[in-house]
Amino acid sequence: xPAAPKHRAAIVAAAAALFRRNGYAATGLADITARSxxxxxxxxxxxxxxxxxxxxxxxxxxxETVRRTFAEIDAExxxxxxxxxxxxxxxxxxxxxxxxxxxxxITTVLLETAADDDRMRAAGRAAFDGWTAVVAEALARDGxxxxxxxxxxxxxxxxxxxxxxxxxxxxxxxxILSAGDEMAALFAREG
Amino acid sequence: xPAAPKHRAAIVAAAAALFRRNGYAATGLADITARSxxxxxxxxxxxxxxxxxxxxxxxxxxxETVRRTFAEIDAExxxxxxxxxxxxxxxxxxxxxxxxxxxxxITTVLLETAADDDRMRAAGRAAFDGWTAVVAEALARDGxxxxxxxxxxxxxxxxxxxxxxxxxxxxxxxxILSAGDEMAALFAREG
Numbered sequence: 001x002p003a004a005p006k007h008r009a010a011i012v013a014a015a016a017a018l019f020r021r022n023g024y025a026a027t028g029l030a031d032i033t034a035r036s037x038x039x040x041x042x043x044x045x046x047x048x049x050x051x052x053x054x055x056x057x058x059x060x061x062x063x064e065t066v067r068r069t070f071a072e073i074d075a076e077x078x079x080x081x082x083x084x085x086x087x088x089x090x091x092x093x094x095x096x097x098x099x100x101x102x103x104x105x106i107t108t109v110l111l112e113t114a115a116d117d118d119r120m121r122a123a124g125r126a127a128f129d130g131w132t133a134v135v136a137e138a139l140a141r142d143g144x145x146x147x148x149x150x151x152x153x154x155x156x157x158x159x160x161x162x163x164x165x166x167x168x169x170x171x172x173x174x175x176i177l178s179a180g181d182e183m184a185a186l187f188a189r190e191g
Numbered sequence: 192x193p194a195a196p197k198h199r200a201a202i203v204a205a206a207a208a209l210f211r212r213n214g215y216a217a218t219g220l221a222d223i224t225a226r227s228x229x230x231x232x233x234x235x236x237x238x239x240x241x242x243x244x245x246x247x248x249x250x251x252x253x254x255e256t257v258r259r260t261f262a263e264i265d266a267e268x269x270x271x272x273x274x275x276x277x278x279x280x281x282x283x284x285x286x287x288x289x290x291x292x293x294x295x296x297i298t299t300v301l302l303e304t305a306a307d308d309d310r311m312r313a314a315g316r317a318a319f320d321g322w323t324a325v326v327a328e329a330l331a332r333d334g335x336x337x338x339x340x341x342x343x344x345x346x347x348x349x350x351x352x353x354x355x356x357x358x359x360x361x362x363x364x365x366x367i368l369s370a371g372d373e374m375a376a377l378f379a380r381e382g
Contacts, residue, residue, distance in 0.1 A: 021306070022216075022303070023214060023215075023216055023302065023303040024214075025213075025214055025215075025216035025217035025303075026216035026303065099306070100305070100306060101306040103302055107302065107356055108299070108302040108303060110356065110359070110360055111214065111294055111298065111299040111302070111356065111359070112213070112214040112216075112217065112299060112303075114291070114359050114360050115212070115290070115291060115292040115359070121360050121362070124360040125360050125361055128357055128360065128361075151369055151373070152373075154354075154357070154366060154369065155350060155354075155369065155370055155373050157353065157357070158349075158350050158351075158352075158353030158354040158356075158357060158366060158370050159346060159349050159350045159353055160349075160353065161349075161352070161353030161356055161357075162348065162349030162350055162351065162352030162353035162354075162356075163345075163346075163349040163353075165298055165301065165302065165349075165352055165353075166319055166345070166348070166349060166352075168301070168302070168305050168306070169301055169305050169312050169315040169316050169319065170316055170319075171312070175345060175349060178342055178345065178346065179346055179349050182342070182343075182346050186377065
């Protein structure tokens with residue numbers, strides 16, 4: 001009897017949550033199965049190649065969730081500076097609510113695996129490119145030249161990623177909020 | 192017979208190299224001992240509390256090495272903008288030379304352990320504060336107001352940390368070099 005398709009999504013969501021919190025190496029297939037509520041057979045049914053395949057799917061799914069959030073906030077704010085400040089505000093709230101446990105849903109996994117796993121690296125690249133594209137398009141809409149918009153968008157994604165590391169270590173969201181404010185000011189000057 | 196003091200440094204250096212490349216969870220005590228060349232007994236002699244204690248020592252040692260590098264480059268360049276560009280250039284070279292394997296010596300370990308380990312978090316915080324202080328002092332020397340210098344220095348460290356993640360995933364140092372250039376331009380405008 002094939003596993004129900006809903007189990008695939010549950011497995012990917014469980015894996016993404018565990019990787020985000022504990023990292024890739026520290027998360028076992030048994031942990032993923034237990035958290036997902038899916039029967040063991042469904043894990044091997046959907047992911048015959050095992051943990052690396054689940055990791056790639058988790059990075060792709062989490063990357064798309066973040067991209068959609070960026071796009072939703074962009075539709076609400078309508079301006080690149082307000083977008084990046086609003087995203088930083090939400091990010092600060094999420095990481096604080098998690099007791100400083102949940103970082104970027106893809107960074108820890110990528111840092112652990114990128115060197116040796118081409119598919120994981122491609123999934124990470126697609127995620128970063130998707131987020132950058134939303135911010136770059138907002139900047140271009142505000143009047144920035146295309147290449148400049150891409151440079152500034154990549155800087156903003158880098159600054160938020162780095163600030164999230166500081167925030168988790170400091171157990172204080174100040175670094176994230178400050179990075180959002182500074183990027184918004186830079187966008188206003190150059191956008 | 193007590194282990195020679197040199198073994199402590201060899202153990203910490205081996206642990207830092209393995210954590211940087213493979214992460215904390217994926218690195219075993221046997222890997223550390225093998226790479227360090229130290230006898231097994233010395234590991235337990237210097238680190239009776241085991242892996243977490245080695246992890247903290249590795250984060251502190253790697254943090255201090257990076258701080259010293261920032262200070263050396265600052266002494267050579269004498270200006271905050273040139274400092275951050277020169278550091279970004281060296282960082283780009285290191286990560287490329289490692290085949291995109293070596294990231295920040297402390298980030299992966301911190302992301303894996305910060306939520307549950309106060310001592311590791313304190314070690315990480317000391318490292319980030321040390322790097323930030325060198326950059327902030329350079330900015331203040333260039334004329335920036337003290338609080339503003341700290342904000343800009345923390346932004347620069349965040350941007351480089353985040354850009355290093357992008358660079359490893361993209362196997363291209365462009366994100367790091369661009370972050371260095373953008374931060375230098377911001378420093379020149381505000382420093």
